[in-house]
Amino acid sequence: MATCVPVRELKDTAHFLSIVEDSREPVTVTRNGREAIIVMTPEMYDSLRSELAHERLMRKLDRAETELSRGEGVDGPSFMAAMRVKYGE
Known part of the structure; x- marks a missing residue:
């Protein structure tokens, strides 16, 4: 209550x-x-912040999965290769 x-x-x-x-x-x-x-209490506040962070992460993961299923995303190795080219490593 x-x-x-x-x-x-x-x-x-x-x-x-x-x-x-x-x-x-x-x-x-x-x-x-x-x-x-x-x-x-600080414990309640920390728990609430953790729950919100988890929800944001799950929304981002859902969005990423949707983008991948539409062919809009790239896989990890392709992304890393593009970053190496872009930043010269």
């Missing part, structure tokens, strides 16, 4: 920190009944 706390709870930072640390999800801080900020 999502945890929401009003902004006034931030006055007691030690208590607020324990709420964030004890929550299994990001904590929503509200002001005047509306979302103001989202707070999470």
